[in-house]
Structure formats: structure tokens, C-alpha cells
Amino acid sequence: MGGRKIIIIGGGIIGSSLGYELVKRGESVTIVEQTDLASGASGAAAGMLAADCEHFEHSELQNLARLSRDLIPALVHEVKEISGIDAGLNQQGFLTPARDNLEAEELQARIIAEATGQWWVPEQLAAAEPALAKGLSGAIYRSEEIQVMPSKLTEALAFSAQATGAVLLRQTEVTRIQVHNKRVEGVQTSRGFLPCDQVVLAGGWGTEQLLQPLGLSFPLEPVKGEIVEVQSSVPLLQATLYAKSIYIVPKPGNKLWIGATSIPGDSSQGVFADSIVRLISEAAKWIPDLRHAQFERAWAGHRPKSPDGLPYIGGFQELQGLYAAAGHYRNGILLSAITATMLANEMEGKDTPGINLDAFRPDRFQRQLEGGVLR
Ligand SMILES: Cc1cc2nc3c(=O)[nH]c(=O)nc-3n(C[C@H](O)[C@H](O)[C@H](O)COP(=O)(O)OP(=O)(O)OC[C@H]3O[C@@H](n4cnc5c(N)ncnc54)[C@H](O)[C@@H]3O)c2cc1C
Known part of the structure; x- marks a missing residue:
């Protein structure tokens, strides 16, 4: 295939x-x-590719998450070569520490059940991460988990696409999708009409509005998340700390990103003062010296969540040429690489070997509604 206008x-x-x-x-x-x-959400994310730490209940999504995480390092290098933008790949791994012996037993059982990660005894943990609180009972260390600067990776990919021949139109809003005889013809934008053969909805939370005039829908709810950035004079953490109630992600320049809150249905933009206090005090329980770091900034974003928490990936049965790649909720950075591969295959009429996209169909809720399953 090739040469279609998308x-x-x-x-x-x-x-x-x-x-x-x-x-x-x-x-x-x-x-x-x-x-x-x-x-949008991509500029607000922490950039973790936490395929194992996230514990996906859906087995196919778990499979996709690991596949996607493992594609990212090579992709980061490839797009850096083309765009000159460094996405800040950090391969120091992830730690999930235990506060006491009971938590240590739970985490050790998880290593056995999930067959991922290794157990670090307290001495090993303290030697690798001396700024962590004293008296911890060990940690799971996951060497395969990685993290990036999400805005940088987005820019590196978009500018690499442009350098390879794509057109990049910024400050341009799509206001309508034009269809004729159940086929996509193009999109109306704030700068005029653009004809095409295929359209992909990748507009995150809010994209659904473009579907309403077509009698289609894929429900998405915003789940607000807030992150705090602090900067210390010396490095406080090498690996990413991924605990039950909080994560602390080391970023270039001795910065730490502390996140994140999770507020379903909240589409407001600002950061609550209370969230900043809670995130910093929880983080300081793990890294006491963090209290002496400088507060740099805090921000909020909206995770796009579908009713079943699964992304929408694939074509709409009722409208030829219309596709979706949206609703990646907490893991859009992680799932980006495999989403691109799978959807590009589907748009070429090919399957992705070993992957079944049925659970992710964009019209799955619409079909249930029409079948009277949902009320
Ligand atoms: C606080 C927080 C922390 C997170 N941490 C992580 C993490 O560590 N790891 C991870 O994998 N995920 C994380 N996520 C989730 C991740 O950010 C999202 O899943 C992902 O960014 C979704 O990407 P997207 O491209 O679908 O949406 P977006 O990034 O929202 O992009 C959609 C874009 O479409 C544009 N757009 C919308 N409508 C139109 C239109 N009509 N015309 C033209 N353009 C339009 C918007 O301006 C926007 O730029 C986090 C999210 C939050 C909020």
C-alpha cells in the first residue's frame, strides 16, 4: 500500500x-x-513506561504494554537522529519499596506471581539509593521499566514525521469531518477544507464532539492529574520510585516529578494547593531530603478514560475511512508505539500477528447501545 491521503x-x-x-x-x-x-495530556504526563508496575488487569492490554515499552528505546534513538530532539530516555529501572515486613512479603509474593522484577534487600536498596528513608524493608527492582520526557518524545516524533514528508499543521482546528455515502471525504479546519481518504481521531479527551454530527460516539471522561516538580542541588534518586500512593520520577538537571493526583470527571485546568501539599509531604516520607529541594512548578492534565478503561484503537465499521486512536487513559505514552504499529497495519488492511484488537474497537459502546445492552 502507500500513497493514501491520511x-x-x-x-x-x-x-x-x-x-x-x-x-x-x-x-x-x-x-x-x-x-x-x-x-494536551501528553505534555502533562510523567513519561513512565511502566508496563509491569501498572498491573493491567486486561491480559491483552498487558501484552501490548510490554511490547510497546520494549519498542521505545530504539524509537527514541531513531527520532533523535532525524529530529535532533533528545527525549531523555532513562533506563535506570523502577523501584517499588516496602515500608515494613508485611509489605515486603506482599511485594515478594508479587515477584513470584508475576514473574517480573527482582527483590532488593534493605542493604542493597540503601547502597543504590542512599537518599531514601532509613529503615525500609527492601524493594522490587524492575530493570526493564523506563521513562522519558513525554513532550520531547512527542516533538521528536512529530518533527521526524515532518522531516520524512508529513505535513504538520499547528494552530489549526478540525471543526468537522466530512462524509459522503458512508465514506470519509476530508475534514473542515479553521484554515479551510482538507480532502483525504482516511481520518484518524487522535485528539484525546474532547475529540468525541467531532463524532456527534455523524451519529457516532466513543465516550471519554477526563480524569484530572496533577504533578509537582522540585529541583535539588544534588541527585536524590537514580531509579524511578513507583509506590502504591505516589511516584517520584527523576528527570534531567536533578529534577524530580512527583505525581500524581487522580480526580475523575474534573476538567478544570488549575492545580489545587492541597494537592501540592499532599504530593510533597507523601514524597518526603520516601526521600526526606526532598524537603530542602526548590519548588519549581506544578501542572495539571486530563487522562482520557473510556468507560471500561481500555483505549479505542481501530476503524469504525459504519464509516469507511474513519479510525480512532484515543482514550489511552493513564498509559498513552507507554502504549504509543504499539498503537501506531497496530493501527497503521489495520489501515493497510493487515492484522498485527499475535494481537487481537476486538476489545479496543472504537464503536464497542455504540454497538452495545444499539443492541440494547446499555441503558
Ligand atoms: C498527570 C498525568 C500523568 C500521566 N503520566 C503518564 C505516564 O507516566 N505514562 C503514560 O504512559 N501516560 C501517562 N499519562 C497519560 C497520557 O498523558 C495520555 O494517555 C496520553 O498523553 C494521551 O495522548 P493523546 O495523544 O491521545 O492525547 P493528547 O496528548 O491530549 O493529544 C491530543 C491533541 O489533540 C489536539 N486536538 C484535540 N481536538 C482537536 C481538533 N478538533 N483539531 C485539532 N487538534 C485537536 C489537542 O490540542 C491535543 O494536543 C498521564 C496523564 C496525566 C494527566
């Missing part, structure tokens, strides 16, 4: 990954972004 709505991590994948396959790609790259 419009991707949204310059977040998902639209940018897909744009780069499709243009590499010889397609004619335009990415349309209403404001700027990574201005």
Missing part, C-alpha cells in the same frame, strides 16, 4: 507516533493540531 487529528503522543509510522510506510500524512504539539 489526516490525523491531534498532535499529542498518539497522533505524532502514528504520523511518523505512517509516513515511514510511504503514506501521505497531515497531522492537524489545534494549538501546539503536546499541549
Whole structure:
């Protein structure tokens, strides 16, 4: 295949990954972004590719998460070569520490049940991470888990797509999807009409509005999340700390990102003062010296969540040429690489070997509604 005109709505991590994948396959790609790259959830994320720490209950999603995480390091190097943008890949692994012996037993049982990670005894933990609180009872160390600077990765992918031949339209809003005889014809934008053969909805939370005039829907709810950034004069953490109630992610320049809150249904933009207090005091329980770090900034974003928590990936049965890649909830950075591969395959009419996309169909709730299953 190749040479089809494809419009991707949204310059977040998902639209940018897909744009780069499709243009590499010889397609004619335009990415349309209403404001700027990574201005939505992708610019608010912590950038963790926590395929094992996240404990996906859905087995196919767990499979996708590991596949995707393992694709990212090579992709980061590839797009750095093309775009010159360094996505800040950190391969120091993830730690889940135990406060007491009971927690240590639970975590050790998890290593056996999940067959991932290794147990670090307290002495090993203290030697590797001397700034951690004293008296911890050990930790799970997961060497395969990685993390990136999510805005940088989004930009690196989008600019690599552009350098490979894609058109990147920023400050351009898609206002309508034009269809004729149950086929996509193009999109109306704030800068005029763009004809195309295929359209991909990758606009994150809020994209659903474009479906309403077509009689289609994929429900998404915003789940607000807030992160605090502090900077210390010396490095306080090498690996990412992924505990039950909090994560602390080391970033370049002795910065630590402390996150995140989770407030379902809240689409407000600001950061609550109470969230800052709670995040910093919880983080300081793990790293006491963090109290002497400088507060740098705090921000909020909205995770796009579907009713079953699974992303929408694939084509709409009722409308030829219309596809979705949205609703990646807590893990859009992690799932971006495999989403791009799978959807690009589907848009070429191919399956992805070993992967069944049925659970992720974008019209799954609509079909249930029409079948009277949902009320
Ligand atoms: C606090 C927080 C922490 C997170 N941490 C992680 C993490 O550590 N790891 C991880 O994997 N995930 C994380 N996530 C989740 C992740 O950020 C999202 O799943 C992911 O960014 C979704 O990407 P997206 O491209 O679908 O959406 P977005 O990044 O929201 O991008 C959509 C883009 O589409 C544009 N757009 C929308 N409508 C239109 C239109 N009509 N016309 C043109 N453009 C349009 C928007 O401006 C936006 O730029 C986190 C999220 C939050 C909020």
C-alpha cells in the first residue's frame, strides 16, 4: 500500500507516533493540531513506561504494554537522529519499596506471581539509593521499566514525521469531518477544507464532539492529574520510585516529578494547593531530603478514560475511512508505539500477528447501545 491521503487529528503522543509510522510506510500524512504539539495530556504526563508496575488487569492490554515499552528505546534513538530532539530516555529501572515486613512479603509474593522484577534487600536498596528513608524493608527492582520526557518524545516524533514528508499543521482546528455515502471525504479546519481518504481521531479527551454530527460516539471522561516538580542541588534518586500512593520520577538537571493526583470527571485546568501539599509531604516520607529541594512548578492534565478503561484503537465499521486512536487513559505514552504499529497495519488492511484488537474497537459502546445492552 502507500500513497493514501491520511489526516490525523491531534498532535499529542498518539497522533505524532502514528504520523511518523505512517509516513515511514510511504503514506501521505497531515497531522492537524489545534494549538501546539503536546499541549494536551501528553505534555502533562510523567513519561513512565511502566508496563509491569501498572498491573493491567486486561491480559491483552498487558501484552501490548510490554511490547510497546520494549519498542521505545530504539524509537527514541531513531527520532533523535532525524529530529535532533533528545527525549531523555532513562533506563535506570523502577523501584517499588516496602515500608515494613508485611509489605515486603506482599511485594515478594508479587515477584513470584508475576514473574517480573527482582527483590532488593534493605542493604542493597540503601547502597543504590542512599537518599531514601532509613529503615525500609527492601524493594522490587524492575530493570526493564523506563521513562522519558513525554513532550520531547512527542516533538521528536512529530518533527521526524515532518522531516520524512508529513505535513504538520499547528494552530489549526478540525471543526468537522466530512462524509459522503458512508465514506470519509476530508475534514473542515479553521484554515479551510482538507480532502483525504482516511481520518484518524487522535485528539484525546474532547475529540468525541467531532463524532456527534455523524451519529457516532466513543465516550471519554477526563480524569484530572496533577504533578509537582522540585529541583535539588544534588541527585536524590537514580531509579524511578513507583509506590502504591505516589511516584517520584527523576528527570534531567536533578529534577524530580512527583505525581500524581487522580480526580475523575474534573476538567478544570488549575492545580489545587492541597494537592501540592499532599504530593510533597507523601514524597518526603520516601526521600526526606526532598524537603530542602526548590519548588519549581506544578501542572495539571486530563487522562482520557473510556468507560471500561481500555483505549479505542481501530476503524469504525459504519464509516469507511474513519479510525480512532484515543482514550489511552493513564498509559498513552507507554502504549504509543504499539498503537501506531497496530493501527497503521489495520489501515493497510493487515492484522498485527499475535494481537487481537476486538476489545479496543472504537464503536464497542455504540454497538452495545444499539443492541440494547446499555441503558
Ligand atoms: C498527570 C498525568 C500523568 C500521566 N503520566 C503518564 C505516564 O507516566 N505514562 C503514560 O504512559 N501516560 C501517562 N499519562 C497519560 C497520557 O498523558 C495520555 O494517555 C496520553 O498523553 C494521551 O495522548 P493523546 O495523544 O491521545 O492525547 P493528547 O496528548 O491530549 O493529544 C491530543 C491533541 O489533540 C489536539 N486536538 C484535540 N481536538 C482537536 C481538533 N478538533 N483539531 C485539532 N487538534 C485537536 C489537542 O490540542 C491535543 O494536543 C498521564 C496523564 C496525566 C494527566
